[in-house]
Amino acid sequence: MAGETEVAAAPELALADTDINWARLDKTRFHVIGAILFTAQQALLHPTTVVKTRMQVxxxxxxxxxxxxxxxxxLRNDGIPxxxxxxxxSAVGxxxxxxxxxxxxxxSKDMMLGYTEHIDMPEASRIGIAxxxxGMLSNLISCVYFVPLDVISxxxxxxxxxxxxxxxxPFDAISKxxxxxxxRGLYRGFGLTSVTQSPASALWWGTYGTAQHVIWRSLGYREDSDKRPSNLEMxxxxxxxxxxxxxxxxxxTTPIDTVKTRLQVMDDYGAGRPSVLKTAKVLIEEDGWWGFHxxxxxxFLNMSLYGTTMIVTYELIKRLSVKQQG
Structure with a gap:
């Protein structure tokens, strides 16, 4: 899915205000503030993840x-816990x-900006590609770490x-x-996750970039305009x-997520190692094609709220982590 990445390029009018690259960041502050704010965001959205996972399984x-x-x-059966x-x-891990x-x-974003520096293309396109x-490389690398964490949580x-x-x-779960x-049990669904997250991320950022462009233009902003957006507008x-x-x-992505979740947590598929095809077959037998949704x-609620809060949180983290000019 979409990861925690840099805000995609708005029209060129906003680039100077929104783009804070890796060299301008205080790395320690960036990671400390990021850990605090993203953990708080995760806590707010976790109940929707629990409900979604229960319904899928x-x-x-x-x-x-x-x-x-x-x-x-x-709530009735288990209370707030x-x-x-x-x-x-999930949070500590x-x-x-x-x-x-x-x-x-x-x-990787900075590397891509360097590679495309001398290519004749609009600045907004360069930043969008970077x-x-x-986001794609970050997802592929982080899958190695996050898939076992997802399996256990x-x-x-x-x-x-x-x-x-x-x-x-959690330690008993890992042991069992x-x-x-x-x-290999800790990496159930790894192939499905790594193969599907890259296009899912491309879909997320493509939609985000298009939606942002349409909104900016509907507000009367153009690349050749001197009009600048306020912080509230951004x-x-x-x-x-x-x-x-x-x-x-x-x-x-919900059908893929449903198969992945069941593949990672279910233990009742009979003899042999669980597989994507076996998991999909059980879903169809239980609930027809609607079972994939x-x-x-x-x-839907989780990803809508995540998309909103992730962008705002990440941009705030970067603004708070800019190196002080000495």
């Missing part, structure tokens, strides 16, 4: 409930992965449901997965475009 009757009904059911299952593992993702993103390549979210195993915390499936346009991108991306409502 549970039996067909439960999965057909409305998302709000599933949310109430979790139920809607934050797996959060500690994500800290080193986030450093890896953000560093690889910014460095952002896209940076998602197993903690759904334990207790039919076909799942009970765990006494390694004992029953070996190291944040509003970025947030709106991010929400649109997240919503559009969720429509296309299990959890669409909370995923």
């Amino acid at each position: 549970s039996d067909p009757e439960f999965s057909r409930l409305r998302a709000i009904s599933v949310f109430r059911s979790i 139920g809607i934050f299952r797996g959060f500690g593992t 994500a800290l080193p992965g986030r450093v890896l993702a953000l560093t690889s993103l910014e460095m 952002n896209g390549v940076g 998602q197993r903690l979210m759904v334990q207790g449901l039919p076909g799942t195993t009970h765990y006494n915390g 997965v390694l004992r029953t499936e070996g190291f 944040v509003s346009v970025q947030a709106t475009a991010g929400m649109v991108a997240g919503a559009c991306s969720s429509v296309v 299990r959890g669409f409502g909370p995923r």
Whole structure:
């Protein structure tokens, strides 16, 4: 999916105000502030992830409930801790992965800007290409770290449901997965995740760039105009475009996410190692083709909110991390 990446290029009028490159950042402040703010963002959105995951993995009757009904059911049975299952593992575990993702993103973006410096193309296109390549490489690199983390945190979210195993915390989950499936068990769904995240990221950023361009033009901004946007306008346009991108991306990627989630957490597929085809077959048998869109409502909400808050949060982090001029 879309990762935590640099804001895609707005029309050239806004580039001077929005583009803060890797060389201008205080790296320590960047990672510390990023860890704090992105963990807070993750905490706000985690309940929607739990609801989505439960709906994708549970039996067909439960999965057909409305998302709000599933949310109430979790609260009724497990209380507040139920809607934050797996959060500690996900949040703490994500800290080193986030450093890896953000560093690889910014460095690869800067490298692409250097490679295209002497190519005759609009500056907005150069920055857009650099952002896209940076996001793609960052996703591929971070998959190596984040897939095992997803496997463990998602197993903690759904334990207790039919076909799942009970765990006494993340280390017990890691131990049981390694004992029953070996190291490969921690990388269930890795191929599907790595192969699909790159086009999903391209879709996200493509939609984001298009939406932002349309919004800027509808507000009367043109590349040849001296009119400058205010900070409030920039944040509003970025947030709106991010929400649109997240919503559009969720429509296309939910079927893949459903298969990936079930592949990573389910243990009841009979003899042999779980596979994408076996997982898809079980989904169709249980719920028809609609089964691939299990959890669409909370995923749509999660990705829409994520797109909005990620863009605003990331831009704030970079502004707060600019090196002080001495």
